[in-house]
Amino acid sequence: MNLQTTDWNKFRTFYHVAKAGSFTKAAENLHISQPSLSRSISSLEESLNMRLLKRVPRGVVPTEEGKALLETVDAMLKVFLRYGEKVNNKNEEPQGLLKVAMLKTLPGLQLSSLIPKFLKAYPQIKLALVDSDREVGFSTYQADAAIREFDENAQNMEQMYLTTSPIGLYASPEYLEVNGPPQEAEDLESHRLIALGNPDNLSACAANWVLQVGLSQGQQRTPSLCVSSIAEMKWAVKSGLGIAALPEEYISQDLCLIRVLPEIPSRSVDLYYVYPSYHKETKRVTAYGEFLVDQLKTFNPAKTETKGEKTRSFALESGFHPSYAHQEA
Numbered sequence: 001m002n003l004q005t006t007d008w009n010k011f012r013t014f015y016h017v018a019k020a021g022s023f024t025k026a027a028e029n030l031h032i033s034q035p036s037l038s039r040s041i042s043s044l045e046e047s048l049n050m051r052l053l054k055r056v057p058r059g060v061v062p063t064e065e066g067k068a069l070l071e072t073v074d075a076m077l078k079v080f081l082r083y084g085e086k087v088n089n090k091n092e093e094p095q096g097l098l099k100v101a102m103l104k105t106l107p108g109l110q111l112s113s114l115i116p117k118f119l120k121a122y123p124q125i126k127l128a129l130v131d132s133d134r135e136v137g138f139s140t141y142q143a144d145a146a147i148r149e150f151d152e153n154a155q156n157m158e159q160m161y162l163t164t165s166p167i168g169l170y171a172s173p174e175y176l177e178v179n180g181p182p183q184e185a186e187d188l189e190s191h192r193l194i195a196l197g198n199p200d201n202l203s204a205c206a207a208n209w210v211l212q213v214g215l216s217q218g219q220q221r222t223p224s225l226c227v228s229s230i231a232e233m234k235w236a237v238k239s240g241l242g243i244a245a246l247p248e249e250y251i252s253q254d255l256c257l258i259r260v261l262p263e264i265p266s267r268s269v270d271l272y273y274v275y276p277s278y279h280k281e282t283k284r285v286t287a288y289g290e291f292l293v294d295q296l297k298t299f300n301p302a303k304t305e306t307k308g309e310k311t312r313s314f315a316l317e318s319g320f321h322p323s324y325a326h327q328e329a
Contacts, residue, residue, distance in 0.1 A: 010044040022059035094283035095124030101143035104229035107165040107247035145275035160273040163296045166266040170257040174240040185214025192242030195223035206269040210245045
């Protein structure tokens, strides 16, 4: 074993493969080719004279030696990260690259409109918005923070409430002229419905309530079309391909869309600014969250969260919503 001549990038590559559980996913995350990734792992195993990964039906998992190395590399990455933050935090102004992940299945027009104002207020911060089609893991350092729904199972995470986006049912005039408008929720059975996200897990997306409204719990309609983003769903509705639940912030006069079943109350999705607790002292990470909370506070009504038999009210003027992991059960 010769650690002195081993390239650190190979350890980093191993870390990402082990965390992703797949060479393919790790290659996508690192933006390098899979053959290059495989060669890097093979070279690392050869230099350490040990097998680090073993293949399983759905990818790879660390061997016992690999698990030990993974813990070591993870600790080293955290040390480097904290040192870098310590250096950056010596400056009075927040600075550096800030990577914020957001799922394509969540509404974000209101947040996007605030970007120019944020960059003007914090010229030393370089903002990178990671448009993702799946949850981004903080453990692989793909993102510093994320905008997503509240996760009551999150541990060691800070979750700041931002805003609530109402979601209503819409269709194009052309579609309704041909198919007629549904008069009640049960009529949706005979209409073409457009869904958002992974076809194998449509219930996970708030925008897909069109598939369940009017049905018994556990039942779900089959959509005629599934798309991967809200922008694609808006295009599909405008093109007359069916009925979909669209965030109201995406509806404008130029779209000429018609609200379907307006007597049914809109559903809504709550958006939170989320980041690992180890970033609580990282200026560039906290600055963006505090900026969004301040800009959106006029839209934030008093909100109540319930867990078990206890009800907690949060004063959202501050926008801070601690994870249930830090609260009493």
